[in-house]
Amino acid sequence: MGYASLVVTVAIIAGIYSLLAIGMNMHWGDTGLLNFAHAAFFAIGAYTSAILTTTGGEGLLASRVVGFEFPVVVGLVGGSVLAALAGVVIAVTSVRLEGDYLAMVTLSSAEMIRLGIKNEAWLTSGAQGIKNIPRPMADAFPLQLGSVTVGYDLFYLGFLLVIVAASYLAFTRLSESPFGRVLHAIREDEDVPRALGKHTDVFKLKSFGLGAGVAGLAGALWAHFFFAINPSMFLPGLTFTIWAAVIIGGAGNYLGAIAGTLFVVLTRQVTRFIPGDIPMSSELPFIRLIVIGIALIAILYYRPAGLLGDEERLVAGQMEAE
Amino acid sequence: MAGLDPQFIWFGIVSGSLIALGALGLTLIFGILDFINIAYGEYMALGAFVAFSLNVEFGLPLFVGAIVGALVVGPVAIALDKAVFQHFRNRSAIVLLVVSIGLSFVLRNVIRIVWGSGSKRFDVPIEEAPTYFGVRILADQVGIVVLSLCVLGGTYLLLRRTDVGIAMRAASDDTDLARLRGIDTERLVLYVWLIGGVIAGTAGVMLGLDAQLRPTMGFTALIPIFAAVILGGIGDPVGAVVGGYAIGILQEASVVVIPSEYKPLIGLILLVVGLLTRPDGLFGEATR
Amino acid sequence: MTTSEPLLEARDLRKTFGGLTAVDDVSFTVDRGTIVGLIGPNGAGKSTTFNLVTGFYDLDDGEVRLRGENVADLSPEERSQKGMVRTFQITRELTGMKVRENMHLGGQDHDGEKVLHALTGAPSAREREKELEARAEDLLETLGLWELRDEYAGNLSGGQRKLLELGRALMTDPDVLMLDEPMAGVNPRLTEDLLSMIRDLRDDGMTFLIVEHDVEMIMSLCDKVIGMHNGEVLTAGPPEKVQDDDRLLEAYFGGEV
Numbered sequence A: 001m002g003y004a005s006l007v008v009t010v011a012i013i014a015g016i017y018s019l020l021a022i023g024m025n026m027h028w029g030d031t032g033l034l035n036f037a038h039a040a041f042f043a044i045g046a047y048t049s050a051i052l053t054t055t056g057g058e059g060l061l062a063s064r065v066v067g068f069e070f071p072v073v074v075g076l077v078g079g080s081v082l083a084a085l086a087g088v089v090i091a092v093t094s095v096r097l098e099g100d101y102l103a104m105v106t107l108s109s110a111e112m113i114r115l116g117i118k119n120e121a122w123l124t125s126g127a128q129g130i131k132n133i134p135r136p137m138a139d140a141f142p143l144q145l146g147s148v149t150v151g152y153d154l155f156y157l158g159f160l161l162v163i164v165a166a167s168y169l170a171f172t173r174l175s176e177s178p179f180g181r182v183l184h185a186i187r188e189d190e191d192v193p194r195a196l197g198k199h200t201d202v203f204k205l206k207s208f209g210l211g212a213g214v215a216g217l218a219g220a221l222w223a224h225f226f227f228a229i230n231p232s233m234f235l236p237g238l239t240f241t242i243w244a245a246v247i248i249g250g251a252g253n254y255l256g257a258i259a260g261t262l263f264v265v266l267t268r269q270v271t272r273f274i275p276g277d278i279p280m281s282s283e284l285p286f287i288r289l290i291v292i293g294i295a296l297i298a299i300l301y302y303r304p305a306g307l308l309g310d311e312e313r314l315v316a317g318q319m320e321a322e
Numbered sequence B: 001m002a003g004l005d006p007q008f009i010w011f012g013i014v015s016g017s018l019i020a021l022g023a024l025g026l027t028l029i030f031g032i033l034d035f036i037n038i039a040y041g042e043y044m045a046l047g048a049f050v051a052f053s054l055n056v057e058f059g060l061p062l063f064v065g066a067i068v069g070a071l072v073v074g075p076v077a078i079a080l081d082k083a084v085f086q087h088f089r090n091r092s093a094i095v096l097l098v099v100s101i102g103l104s105f106v107l108r109n110v111i112r113i114v115w116g117s118g119s120k121r122f123d124v125p126i127e128e129a130p131t132y133f134g135v136r137i138l139a140d141q142v143g144i145v146v147l148s149l150c151v152l153g154g155t156y157l158l159l160r161r162t163d164v165g166i167a168m169r170a171a172s173d174d175t176d177l178a179r180l181r182g183i184d185t186e187r188l189v190l191y192v193w194l195i196g197g198v199i200a201g202t203a204g205v206m207l208g209l210d211a212q213l214r215p216t217m218g219f220t221a222l223i224p225i226f227a228a229v230i231l232g233g234i235g236d237p238v239g240a241v242v243g244g245y246a247i248g249i250l251q252e253a254s255v256v257v258i259p260s261e262y263k264p265l266i267g268l269i270l271l272v273v274g275l276l277t278r279p280d281g282l283f284g285e286a287t288r
Numbered sequence C: 001m002t003t004s005e006p007l008l009e010a011r012d013l014r015k016t017f018g019g020l021t022a023v024d025d026v027s028f029t030v031d032r033g034t035i036v037g038l039i040g041p042n043g044a045g046k047s048t049t050f051n052l053v054t055g056f057y058d059l060d061d062g063e064v065r066l067r068g069e070n071v072a073d074l075s076p077e078e079r080s081q082k083g084m085v086r087t088f089q090i091t092r093e094l095t096g097m098k099v100r101e102n103m104h105l106g107g108q109d110h111d112g113e114k115v116l117h118a119l120t121g122a123p124s125a126r127e128r129e130k131e132l133e134a135r136a137e138d139l140l141e142t143l144g145l146w147e148l149r150d151e152y153a154g155n156l157s158g159g160q161r162k163l164l165e166l167g168r169a170l171m172t173d174p175d176v177l178m179l180d181e182p183m184a185g186v187n188p189r190l191t192e193d194l195l196s197m198i199r200d201l202r203d204d205g206m207t208f209l210i211v212e213h214d215v216e217m218i219m220s221l222c223d224k225v226i227g228m229h230n231g232e233v234l235t236a237g238p239p240e241k242v243q244d245d246d247r248l249l250e251a252y253f254g255g256e257v
């Protein structure tokens, strides 16, 4: 039983991270945009949904005054929309910047958003974080179906998987549509779609908004499963982890992004399944991050297209005309 | 608005020294190798922790630890180039950026394994801060400012007066052109890692002296350092230093008008404004 | 619209790079339904002129008029939407995309490029895609690229890339098509076909501004030729007249190398 419930928890984390990777893949894999603010979009989704669904003025220090007690659905939608808007706002200031400059601006913007979350206690409870975030349909579980008992975690996992599958289908569809074609053209060489009359800035904003929106949804789902959130959950390391997942899995391929996420999440969570008395067990948390770092570098060296990426496309893409 | 307290100016000079030092090393590396090295934060942390070991675990005076800590990072940076970056030389700046993220994962966690993840302090006497002209000035802070100025000045002379330095500036302006002129760019790359690494190590020790040592200390310091590099124009050492002091002083002075928790916002705003208005840097002669 | 008004007009275009004046008070007109050639030795400023007219470079001075409207403040994509489409001298095909995708990208007014339509698979989007498919097939056949339709553009030869770029630009159904050295590297057996295709399109009302190195070809193809040198227009007029212009001959063959 212990292992089974652990597996469910890890699967839920993997599912939520998959949503993050899907959003990142739209930015980087499809559009070639270097987004280093993903943790912030995740945070905005989590906080927005938490604030929308909890009461203010509660808790030990009672510093937070804002809270709406809306149903969870409102939180999920609100969190996604606000994260998408944040994505668009960041993009408006900076999509014209060259690749790695965009990386710096987004990374810095994410830190500023986290700073805001940490310091505006009236809205977010500050460093203390928000607790008692409601779980949707919690009262209905555990559910007795004949002789089988369905626990809440399992239900949530099912709910999450439906959302992941729907997002996967939607984003794949977008990527393969004429809309995605313009994004790919931007990724390859932005001047070309411009010469063909495409408003590439607008497409980039849409890409940023969509990817940030799904990251916000992931944040909301995180908040409603784990009850409590605080600013230290949204460090840049999270963004880097998602980057590692997308690159390892194969940028440009949504299945790859999910596969990479599974690899990264399993590597990070594997310690949960290992007994605590093996040698170096206290160093394990660090070792697993080292493994991810090395895997990232090794993939970029040996298989730049990633596990499931399109090697042929990558090679063809590097053939510059002289 | 209350008049600007000279105390803030002094704080600004101290944090400006830290930012300027970090930015100097980063801009040299960025200028020649043409990519953002996220692992640079970990290079700084490494210097600080090596100094910590010598100072606290071996009981040596801090300045000995500081010198060794700083000097160690140079060869380490070269070794990491040989082990990692060298194999990606002909790849895009973005691939290298992501590679450096992977490297920073590795280094930061090696630091955690060796030194633990808690925060640490150097073994320096904690003293009452003497007051001069109404400004409290700590001995540590004086040390930071003086040492930074020495390293900045030394680097300036190195870039102006030595063959390596002159070649470095040429290559920073245009790597291809430098190669055409027969400058051995691979050898230059070694020097850049060496010099940039030592500067990073020094900056790390100074950061540790100013506050505490944590495995994430270097990474957290990166944003204002990035801002200084960009403001100064990538690859422009003088620009980076000026940018560093400007950001440091503006950040500390900003507490007069905004809550002090939001100090780091100044760095970001300058970064964004700098990028959008002056992509070539303060002095407009940078390479991109 | 009055027939006397030129479709495209450049007035006193000017562009400097540092100390170098790449384009110096360049003016010319392109009449509707004509093929206009832009010639001149390397470095004359032809590509820069293209970039100024299409908005990829900002003008230091001057005006670009399309159907009499000054478009100098419009972005490249806005100018393209107004019917002025260009190709690049150094081919800029999307190497990591298939030949067919490259072609379809040229389609204008495509509902499928809107997020909601794309998500819902709106009929209007599907219909448009079908039209583009048919048009792309036609063009690819003509350009001899049909067999390569599912190849990545990066795997094409230099000449094939030129053709793909031409086809992609034609997919937009432009009013005026600006081609920067479209024949460079193209198989000579194909150039004759291409030239007659261009003439046919002209006869159907399309307008061309073409930069080309092969002076003979330009002279036989064009209704009007503009000769440039050192950023200035030396001469402009019917091919017979320009052909005999001493200054242009000198720019090409004599004087400074």
Ligand SMILES: Nc1ncnc2c1ncn2[C@@H]1O[C@H](COP(=O)(O)OP(=O)(O)O)[C@@H](O)[C@H]1O
Residues within 6 Å of the ligand: C017, C020, C022, C040, C041, C042, C043, C044, C045, C046, C047, C048, C049
């Ligand atoms: N982006 C640029 N930056 C600096 N100089 C340029 C740039 N583009 C063109 N030039 C210069 O402008 C002049 C004209 O170039 P170009 O228009 O390409 O000539 P052409 O197409 O007639 O061969 C050349 O001297 C070229 O070096």
Ligand SMILES: [Mg+2]
Residues within 6 Å of the ligand: C046, C047, C048, C089
């Ligand atoms: Mg040219």
